[in-house]
Amino acid sequence: MTDFLYSIFVGPFADMIALPDFLMQVLWEGFVAGVLYALIALGFVLIFKASGVFNFAQGIMVVFSGLTLVGLYELGVPAFMALIITLGVMYVLAFSVERFVLRKLVNQPDIILFMATIGLTNILIGLGQWIFGGETKTMITEQLWLPTGSSVWEPNGGLVIFQHIDIAATVIAVLMIVGLGFFFSYTKVGRALRAVADDHQASLSVGISLNQIWVIVWFAAGIVALVTGIMWGARSDVSFSLQIIALKALPVLVLGGFTSIPGAIVGGLIIGIGEKIFEIYWGPLFGSGVEGWFAYVIALIFLLFRPQGLFGDKIIERV
Amino acid sequence: MSTAETFITPDGRTIGTVMMEMKNITLRFGGVIAIQDISFDIREGEIRAIIGPNGAGKSSMLNVINGFYHPQEGEVWFRGAKRPSMKPYQIAKQGIARTFQNIALFKGMTTVENVMTGRQLMMKKSFLWQMLRVGPAMTEEVEHRRRCEEIIDFLEIQHIRKEPVGSLPYGLQKRVELARALAMEPKLLLLDEPMAGMNVEEKEDMSRFILDVNDQYGTTIALIEHDMSVVMDLADRVVCLDYGKMLADGTPAEVQKNQAVIDAYLGVEH
Amino acid sequence: MFYREAGQYNTTYEQDLQAFPIKQDKIGIAIWLVLAYLFVPFFGIPGLEYGFAMNAIMIPVLIFTITTIGLNILVGFTGQISLGTGAFMGVGAYACYKLTSYFPDTNIIILILASGFVSAIVGALFGLPSLRIKGFYLVVATLAAQFFLEWCFIRVGWLYNYNPSGAIEVPQREVLGWIVTGPSAEPMTRYLVVLSILVFLAVIAGNLTRGRIGRSWMMIRDMDIAAELIGVRPLTAKLSAFAVSSYFIGVSGALMVFMWLGAAEVESFDVNHSFLYLFMVILGGLGSITGSFMGAAFIWTFPIILKELGKSWFGINATVMENVSLVAIGVMIVVILIAEPHGMARLWQIVKQKLRIWPFPH
Numbered sequence: 001m002t003d004f005l006y007s008i009f010v011g012p013f014a015d016m017i018a019l020p021d022f023l024m025q026v027l028w029e030g031f032v033a034g035v036l037y038a039l040i041a042l043g044f045v046l047i048f049k050a051s052g053v054f055n056f057a058q059g060i061m062v063v064f065s066g067l068t069l070v071g072l073y074e075l076g077v078p079a080f081m082a083l084i085i086t087l088g089v090m091y092v093l094a095f096s097v098e099r100f101v102l103r104k105l106v107n108q109p110d111i112i113l114f115m116a117t118i119g120l121t122n123i124l125i126g127l128g129q130w131i132f133g134g135e136t137k138t139m140i141t142e143q144l145w146l147p148t149g150s151s152v153w154e155p156n157g158g159l160v161i162f163q164h165i166d167i168a169a170t171v172i173a174v175l176m177i178v179g180l181g182f183f184f185s186y187t188k189v190g191r192a193l194r195a196v197a198d199d200h201q202a203s204l205s206v207g208i209s210l211n212q213i214w215v216i217v218w219f220a221a222g223i224v225a226l227v228t229g230i231m232w233g234a235r236s237d238v239s240f241s242l243q244i245i246a247l248k249a250l251p252v253l254v255l256g257g258f259t260s261i262p263g264a265i266v267g268g269l270i271i272g273i274g275e276k277i278f279e280i281y282w283g284p285l286f287g288s289g290v291e292g293w294f295a296y297v298i299a300l301i302f303l304l305f306r307p308q309g310l311f312g313d314k315i316i317e318r319v
Numbered sequence: 320m321s322t323a324e325t326f327i328t329p330d331g332r333t334i335g336t337v338m339m340e341m342k343n344i345t346l347r348f349g350g351v352i353a354i355q356d357i358s359f360d361i362r363e364g365e366i367r368a369i370i371g372p373n374g375a376g377k378s379s380m381l382n383v384i385n386g387f388y389h390p391q392e393g394e395v396w397f398r399g400a401k402r403p404s405m406k407p408y409q410i411a412k413q414g415i416a417r418t419f420q421n422i423a424l425f426k427g428m429t430t431v432e433n434v435m436t437g438r439q440l441m442m443k444k445s446f447l448w449q450m451l452r453v454g455p456a457m458t459e460e461v462e463h464r465r466r467c468e469e470i471i472d473f474l475e476i477q478h479i480r481k482e483p484v485g486s487l488p489y490g491l492q493k494r495v496e497l498a499r500a501l502a503m504e505p506k507l508l509l510l511d512e513p514m515a516g517m518n519v520e521e522k523e524d525m526s527r528f529i530l531d532v533n534d535q536y537g538t539t540i541a542l543i544e545h546d547m548s549v550v551m552d553l554a555d556r557v558v559c560l561d562y563g564k565m566l567a568d569g570t571p572a573e574v575q576k577n578q579a580v581i582d583a584y585l586g587v588e589h
Numbered sequence: 590m591f592y593r594e595a596g597q598y599n600t601t602y603e604q605d606l607q608a609f610p611i612k613q614d615k616i617g618i619a620i621w622l623v624l625a626y627l628f629v630p631f632f633g634i635p636g637l638e639y640g641f642a643m644n645a646i647m648i649p650v651l652i653f654t655i656t657t658i659g660l661n662i663l664v665g666f667t668g669q670i671s672l673g674t675g676a677f678m679g680v681g682a683y684a685c686y687k688l689t690s691y692f693p694d695t696n697i698i699i700l701i702l703a704s705g706f707v708s709a710i711v712g713a714l715f716g717l718p719s720l721r722i723k724g725f726y727l728v729v730a731t732l733a734a735q736f737f738l739e740w741c742f743i744r745v746g747w748l749y750n751y752n753p754s755g756a757i758e759v760p761q762r763e764v765l766g767w768i769v770t771g772p773s774a775e776p777m778t779r780y781l782v783v784l785s786i787l788v789f790l791a792v793i794a795g796n797l798t799r800g801r802i803g804r805s806w807m808m809i810r811d812m813d814i815a816a817e818l819i820g821v822r823p824l825t826a827k828l829s830a831f832a833v834s835s836y837f838i839g840v841s842g843a844l845m846v847f848m849w850l851g852a853a854e855v856e857s858f859d860v861n862h863s864f865l866y867l868f869m870v871i872l873g874g875l876g877s878i879t880g881s882f883m884g885a886a887f888i889w890t891f892p893i894i895l896k897e898l899g900k901s902w903f904g905i906n907a908t909v910m911e912n913v914s915l916v917a918i919g920v921m922i923v924v925i926l927i928a929e930p931h932g933m934a935r936l937w938q939i940v941k942q943k944l945r946i947w948p949f950p951h
Binding site for chain 1: 668670718721722724725726728729730732733736737739740743744860864867868871908909911912913914915916917918919920921922923926927930
């Protein structure tokens with residue numbers, strides 16, 4: 001019995017301290033994964049804040065945008081041209097979704113809208129596989145001027161490896177978040193987005209076009225998806241299994257609160273790092289693969305005790 | 320008057336002993352005081368109206384009577400016993416039913432099905448019998464269906480029995496909600512602005528139904544209402560609130576003459 | 590004119606409360622049953638090879654109808670969305686497997702029906718969060734169940750009797766002299782067993798949903814606060830929905846492995862399957878038992894039909910048609926949600942309305 005308790009409460013920490021450079025490596029890996037989760041969650045938050053729609057298709061949008069980019073390049077389109085065309089494709093997607101789906105489902109309960117985005121996911125998976133084929137593709141990292149290779153740090157004789165692409169991903173993510181924050185706070189469109197997020201009726205009454213806002217928001221989410229797709233694809237190739245990993249963004253949102261951008265980031269980091277640490281240090285006890293469900297169980301616990309997450313708005317029921 | 324005495328209204332109706340008593344109720348939402356130190360009672364068999372300008376705290380008061388909101392201070396006494404803080408379904412068991420200002424019908428069901436939901440607490444046959452739906456389960460279902468049809472006849476909504484309630488006009492939806500509340504065979508019926516959004520004929524119909532309910536089933540009724548003429552005609556006694564405080568408590572005639580009430584409605588500063 | 594109810598009066602409440610009060614409906618159901626029991630077992634589906642018709646179409650469709658009814662009880666009647674269906678089918682399948690290991694002499698049909706109870710208990714447990722969580726937040730909780738259980742199916746060796754491949758193989762079992770499970774079991778036998786279990790469970794589902802329990806589920810779905818004020822205990826209503834739903838899903842899981850696949854790996858119970866079943870519910874019609882039949886049949890046979898047509902009419906290969914069907918189903922989901930949220934069941938009702946007055950337009 002004491003062996004069991006030791007192995008859960010003491011052992012893993014001992015392991016951590018024993019090899020501090022390995023711990024650093026694990027923390028770094030978790031951090032980078034967390035940044036990517038946060039980016040996916042960011043896409044969700046954008047759409048949810050502005051339209052109250054929970055866009056289940058965000059994950060597949062990440063894959064689809066990555067696929068489009070690589071697919072175009074393979075057809076011979078130069079890298080940055082492909083990037084611009086892909087942005088265009090994401091815009092068309094945003095426009096179509098708003099025009100053909102959102103507008104028609106305006107007054108339906110949230111659950112119906114949510115299920116419509118599940119249908120949308122199916123469409124994008126089918127289209128993606130149809131146009132680009134189902135095999136894994138390599139991201140055109142170098143062609144996009146993204147760094148490759150790695151740096152090595154040797155603290156006190158230990159070894160920690162930092163992939164350059166990971167560092168780039170973090171920097172780009174930070175830039176994007178700062179950019180979005182600036183956009184929301186200081187531009188006219190950004191203010192309109194915040195108004196819409198707050199109250200649809202009131203925004204309409206001051207002349208904000210909901211339809212235009214939604215197109216903008218879905219496009220913004222599409223851009224975020226593309227950046228995420230590029231980063232993630234650069235680290236581990238573009239394939240449809242990414243879509244399932246993207247589901248992890250859900251626990252991130254639960255932790256951070258569905259309506260909070262800082263929440264998405266903090267939540268993403270907590271999940272990313274927590275997951276990795278749990279898998280490496282407690283994994284051997286349970287058997288490997290605990291990463292598959294760890295995030296969800298954490299989310300479940302949060303839902304039971306603090307459903308609005310760390311930063312979200314408290315939900316009050318009124319009769 | 321003491322709680323044990325019966326009470327005779329000016330127009331000769333006899334009202335029974337005290338059924339429910341609010342004692343020094345104070346209700347706060349964060350920093351906002353919705354109800355401040357209000358006490359009044361509701362007697363068996365009477366029709367009690369709660370009136371007051373918008374934002375006076377009437378709906379909150381109804382929710383306290385209902386047991387949905389729990390006052391920070393004060394006590395609620397029901398039939399001679401102090402009522403502890405209860406869950407909504409326990410309140411239903413106590414025999415309190417209500418309708419809502421914004422209509423809380425089950426939009427996915429028909430009229431008959433909605434009224435049948437009111438019988439939920441009274442349907443007892445076990446899960447096993449429900450699976451088989453023969454014998455005792457069927458008998459129970461049919462018996463309750465019969466009672467619901469009586470109520471549907473009573474409120475003259477037979478013609479829309481099989482209609483999904485979501486597609487019904489507003490006035491009829493309110494009647495269906497009333498039918499559902501009646502199906503619970505409540506001792507106390509709470510009506511939150513039953514006449515809201517109705518035209519003159521609809522109001523007359525609804526008033527007639529409310530009086531009939533009180534008359535035929537002996538149900539005690541507490542209602543929130545804005546239309547003063549309705550209140551004059553229906554209510555045995557009235558409570559008037561404003562800004563969470565009680566202004567007057569008495570028969571309609573008494574309350575109507577009360578200066579504080581007149582000031583409140585006319586918007587005089589106080 | 591085929592569908593006119595003129596002359597058919599319900600004079601008692603019992604008559605009005607029947608599942609199919611209209612005579613034409615009763616005849617329709619009778620015809621389906623006759624076809625299902627007397628025609629299909631011997632002739633399969635006309636135009637298709639018998640083995641293919643039974644193994645690739647009829648048996649899975651019937652099994653998934655049970656799944657869809659189960660999921661519909663949870664999503665359509667009670668309004669609790671779940672993406673854990675795949676895993677709960679697995680619970681039923683593994684439970685049945687363990688039961689056959691412990692009770693090798695017990696009638697397999699009894700074991701299949703018993704394994705549903707294991708699934709019901711697990712389902713009710715994972716349904717506990719629904720008391721505090723609503724709407725799509727519940728999706729996260731059900732995904733937790735889905736991924737955690739999937740992990741258990743791999744990690745907990747006891748579940749698959751420590752078989753080194755990690756998969757379970759279905760042992761041969763007999764009922765009344767007929768071989769019912771295992772490699773030698775005939776398609777006809779398996780089909781009839783599945784059909785009978787389906788009919789039995791469908792009747793129970795129909796009874797439950799039309800009585801007080803079904804009403805309590807629908808009340809929770811439509812307005813849970815009002816439901817509580819009427820006296821419905823959210824705990825009882827929600828947990829009973831999870832339990833009953835998981836029972837159906839668990840039984841269908843056991844049937845899927847024992848009557849259809851003959852073996853199972855964890856992939857059979859993954860999250861992609863959970864989506865598939867949700868599509869069956871949505872297309873068939875939320876809150877409709879008859880819709881569940883339609884939804885399951887459609888979602889399962891549509892890709893097959895499409896692939897066949899693509900191959901024989903246009904010479905397009907199967908992979909492309911597979912993707913086309915994915916897109917088509919996605920589009921149909923969106924269209925159905927926009928145009929007719931009550932799914933094919935409602936569309937069917939509209940057809941019947943038109944049949945009432947046919948050949949007149951209105």
